[in-house]
Amino acid sequence: MKTIIKKEFTVTHRILHWSLGLLMTVLFITGFLRMQWMGRKPIVAVIEQDAPGVMT
Secondary structure (H helix, E strand, O other): OOOOOOOOOOHHHHHHHHHHHHHHHHHHHHHHHHHOOOOHHHHHHHHHHHOOOOOO
């Protein structure tokens, strides 16, 4: 007796797969931006440059 293996996925499965992939990518990019460009030191430097003495 042979078992037939279907390798077709439903549209719902494909949409869930791609949406999770895109969501994980966006979360990774957001985390990287938060650690680098939106970190405390760069933001404080910009505020100090525009309004000296505000952050003291």
